Amino acid sequence: MAALRRALALPAGAAPGRRWVRALRRSPVRVLPPRKEEAEERRSPAERGPPPPAVERGSAGPGLWYEKASPGDKSLGKVVTVAKSRSFRDRHGKVLLEGHRLIRDALEAGAVPRALFFSAALQLRELPPAPLKGARLVRVRFEDIKCWSDLVAPQGMIGIFSKPDHAKMSYPAAQLPIVLICDNIRDPGNLGTILRSAAGAGCEKVLLTKGCVDPWEPKVLRAGMGAHFRVPIVANLDWESVPSNLPSGVRVCVADNKDPGAQAEAEPTPRGAGSSGSRSGSPKAPVKPKRGAAPREHEDEEGAEGVCTSELAAQYYYENWMQSPAAVVVGGETHGLSPDALHLAASTGGKRLVIPVVPGVDSLNSAVAAAIVLFEGKRQLQRRRHKQEDERQKFPVVG
Numbered sequence: 001m002a003a004l005r006r007a008l009a010l011p012a013g014a015a016p017g018r019r020w021v022r023a024l025r026r027s028p029v030r031v032l033p034p035r036k037e038e039a040e041e042r043r044s045p046a047e048r049g050p051p052p053p054a055v056e057r058g059s060a061g062p063g064l065w066y067e068k069a070s071p072g073d074k075s076l077g078k079v080v081t082v083a084k085s086r087s088f089r090d091r092h093g094k095v096l097l098e099g100h101r102l103i104r105d106a107l108e109a110g111a112v113p114r115a116l117f118f119s120a121a122l123q124l125r126e127l128p129p130a131p132l133k134g135a136r137l138v139r140v141r142f143e144d145i146k147c148w149s150d151l152v153a154p155q156g157m158i159g160i161f162s163k164p165d166h167a168k169m170s171y172p173a174a175q176l177p178i179v180l181i182c183d184n185i186r187d188p189g190n191l192g193t194i195l196r197s198a199a200g201a202g203c204e205k206v207l208l209t210k211g212c213v214d215p216w217e218p219k220v221l222r223a224g225m226g227a228h229f230r231v232p233i234v235a236n237l238d239w240e241s242v243p244s245n246l247p248s249g250v251r252v253c254v255a256d257n258k259d260p261g262a263q264a265e266a267e268p269t270p271r272g273a274g275s276s277g278s279r280s281g282s283p284k285a286p287v288k289p290k291r292g293a294a295p296r297e298h299e300d301e302e303g304a305e306g307v308c309t310s311e312l313a314a315q316y317y318y319e320n321w322m323q324s325p326a327a328v329v330v331g332g333e334t335h336g337l338s339p340d341a342l343h344l345a346a347s348t349g350g351k352r353l354v355i356p357v358v359p360g361v362d363s364l365n366s367a368v369a370a371a372i373v374l375f376e377g378k379r380q381l382q383r384r385r386h387k388q389e390d391e392r393q394k395f396p397v398v399g
């Protein structure tokens with residue numbers, strides 16, 4: 001039991017599940033006698049010193065001791081499988097990170113490693129050594145890591161970290177005063193791609209409402225390509241707590257695929273029979289949903305007393321909307337924008353931003369829509385800054 005607990009970097013006394021117990025029974029990992037080991041865990045890494053002589057060990061630098069897993073040790077593979085599960089993340093507040101680059105990014109941002117499995121001591125030397133001193137380091141065969149890995153090209157390194165707390169991490173300075181809000185994004189590939197775009201645009205932060213896929217799921221991490229350590233992510237928010245995570249005076253806009261300008265053009269037109277397909281009309285008029293029609297997010301669930309979301313004006317995304325600070329909501333793959341998102345936008349004087357698409361195409365992928373709107377926000381901001389700079393140069397303040 002203690003062996004698996006140690007491998008999963010769980011505190012002494014943590015109650016492991018049945019799967020772990022089964023894994024432990026088959027574990028040939030060599031450990032200290034349990035009681036002694038648990039006392040050992042309570043000591044600081046500095047007090048602990050090198051691993052006990054019962055464990056074959058090596059050194060990757062001053063004070064950096066690692067254990068060598070014995071050949072044929074199957075238990076570590078199980079450890080990795082368990083550590084990939086959502087229940088492990090939720091119950092123990094730990095996440096699994098794979099790949100040298102991602103692990104280095106995590107360490108540099110201040111994430112706390114608990115256990116690290118690696119295949120070459122050289123790789124370990126390329127990581128910042130200080131945070132590693134508190135972690136259990138285990139050298140395993142590259143072949144084993146390849147078996148456990150989810151990557152197409154495994155990099156020989158897998159780590160178990162405390163689930164990063166955005167408030168305690170350090171990120172590159174934001175370059176775009178936009179908070180992106182993900183409203184029920186369920187697909188891991190989409191969420192990872194959205195995070196990557198938000199990090200690429202230099203967003204302030206990303207809020208994930210309850211119902212979004214867990215950002216620490218391996219597929220999200222994979223698609224995120226390191227974005228998790230470049231932009232703060234606040235997950236699992238209910239809509240009541242979204243406003244307290246936004247800057248004051250923010251205007252919340254929503255990316256909306258329901259283009260009112262397109263409604264009049266529902267009939268398909270043969271290719272070449274008219275313009276390029278994009279609409280010339282403006283979507284600006286607020287849309288009032290018809291009573292009795294299929295429930296649409298614009299309907300006000302709170303009745304006449306609530307915020308009238310049907311009054312949320314629509315405009316094309318390339319028309320001016322960017323003001324600092326801003327927030328943008330992108331809707332989920334299946335249901336699109338939630339009534340809560342529309343309420344929040346209406347209550348902050350926000351707009352619906354429509355990316356026009358050709359007739360017959362219902363919507364874009366949520367990650368694509370998010371990227372288009374974010375980078376357009378960035379373009380508008382830069383254009384305004386350049387204009388202000390030009391004006392300053394044309395009319396310098398004398399005095």
Ligand SMILES: C[S@@+](CC[C@H](N)C(=O)[O-])C[C@H]1O[C@@H](n2cnc3c(N)ncnc32)[C@H](O)[C@@H]1O
Binds near residue numbers: 257258330354364367
């Ligand atoms: C796949 S779409 C949602 C489709 C959903 N079945 C619906 O009809 O609402 C996911 C989200 O991407 C964004 N989106 C997709 N296409 C868009 C467009 N043309 N303009 C603006 N946002 C768009 C919206 O936020 C939308 O809620």
